[in-house]
Amino acid sequence: MDKVRLDGELSLAPVTIGMMNLLEWGVDKKNLLSRLHEYLEMGLTSYDFADIYGGGQCEQFFGDMLRLEPSLRDKVEIITKGGIVYDRLRRPYFVSESYNLSKKHLVSACEASLKRLGVDYVDLYLIHRPCPLMDPCEVAEAMEKLQKEGKVRKFGLSNFLPEQTAALEAYTEIPFLTNQVQMSVKCMDFLADGTQEDALKRKMPLMAYSPVGGGALHRADLSRKDVETVGVLQEIQEEIGAQCIDEVMYAWLYRLPVTVIPVTGSGKKERILHAVNARQYKLTREQWYDILRVARPEHVSKKYHDI
Numbered sequence: 001m002d003k004v005r006l007d008g009e010l011s012l013a014p015v016t017i018g019m020m021n022l023l024e025w026g027v028d029k030k031n032l033l034s035r036l037h038e039y040l041e042m043g044l045t046s047y048d049f050a051d052i053y054g055g056g057q058c059e060q061f062f063g064d065m066l067r068l069e070p071s072l073r074d075k076v077e078i079i080t081k082g083g084i085v086y087d088r089l090r091r092p093y094f095v096s097e098s099y100n101l102s103k104k105h106l107v108s109a110c111e112a113s114l115k116r117l118g119v120d121y122v123d124l125y126l127i128h129r130p131c132p133l134m135d136p137c138e139v140a141e142a143m144e145k146l147q148k149e150g151k152v153r154k155f156g157l158s159n160f161l162p163e164q165t166a167a168l169e170a171y172t173e174i175p176f177l178t179n180q181v182q183m184s185v186k187c188m189d190f191l192a193d194g195t196q197e198d199a200l201k202r203k204m205p206l207m208a209y210s211p212v213g214g215g216a217l218h219r220a221d222l223s224r225k226d227v228e229t230v231g232v233l234q235e236i237q238e239e240i241g242a243q244c245i246d247e248v249m250y251a252w253l254y255r256l257p258v259t260v261i262p263v264t265g266s267g268k269k270e271r272i273l274h275a276v277n278a279r280q281y282k283l284t285r286e287q288w289y290d291i292l293r294v295a296r297p298e299h300v301s302k303k304y305h306d307i
């Protein structure tokens with residue numbers, strides 16, 4: 001499988017394995033190790049973490065697995081993120097998310113990730129979310145320090161809007177190589193907020209998290225709109241000969257002009273394969289729009305014309 005080039009020094013697999021739900025997969029370290037070998041044979045070399053996944057335990061689990069076979073480190077690309085914190089002290093019964101992009105926090109968060117993962121460096125470090133209180137000079141200083149010390153090879157962003165990216169990059173020479181955002185038939189905000197155009201302008205790939213909407217279209221209690229969406233996906237599944245509607249959802253993302261690297265969340269190999277198989281399908285413009293029309297009707301004009 002051809003890799004996706006982020007710059008002259010870093011490429012990722014065309015499908016990245018998301019590790020947020022790792023602790024729910026019901027695997028032990030040896031199972032995970034053999035899974036990793038199977039994925040490696042298929043060219044799936046990229047793994048996506050964040051310091052907050054499983055409260056750090058997802059990184060720790062993967063790190064413990066890597067310690068069983070340290071030579072695997074250089075065969076994979078490890079992506080992780082920092083910047084989200086959980087405030088729990090000021091209101092005793094609540095845990096609430098906030099963001100901390102201070103130099104001190106970013107550096108210590110990254111170093112803690114390295115320790116849990118048991119590695120000297122990560123290939124890609126993403127600033128997890130924009131923070132209204134961010135001092136761009138501090139973010140830049142943290143990035144420069146981490147890169148200079150060899151702890152991070154390359155940087156990217158996650159959940160950043162174009163203006164937020166522009167504000168940050170005005171303070172550093174280090175390029176942001178990707179933006180990881182929610183993209184799927186269930187979440188099409190990226191079409192309306194300038195995210196796709198910004199990535200096209202920068203000639204950078206987008207990493208699509210929750211590419212099958214977290215499995216939302218497979219639940220028993222679907223809304224009327226979701227039932228209609230599933231109906232259209234099933235029709236297109238038949239038309240293109242796909243195995244399931246998830247493959248159609250991936251094909252919908254691959255049809256975009258921007259390069260999309262889906263970040264899958266499933267713990268099941270066969271479901272990861274849907275993301276890989278779907279690369280062979282090219283939806284027609286009409287099929288792509290049929291999905292848009294049913295999933296995000298407000299995105300197209302309501303005018304009908306007699307023909």
Ligand SMILES: NC(=O)c1ccc[n+]([C@@H]2O[C@H](COP(=O)([O-])OP(=O)(O)OC[C@H]3O[C@@H](n4cnc5c(N)ncnc54)[C@H](OP(=O)(O)O)[C@@H]3O)[C@@H](O)[C@H]2O)c1
Nearest residue numbers: 018019020048209210211212213214215218264265266267
């Ligand atoms: N940057 C960010 O802010 C951010 C935010 C969220 C996530 N992420 C990254 O994106 C990755 C993927 O996120 P996600 O888990 O939401 O992605 P997803 O691939 O859209 O959803 C995966 C979930 O859907 C379920 N699922 C998939 N196909 C299914 C089917 N046919 N029937 C029933 N259930 C099905 C999976 O269950 P099974 O495991 O049983 O297959 C799993 O729980 C995460 O691991 C993380 O790395 C990043």
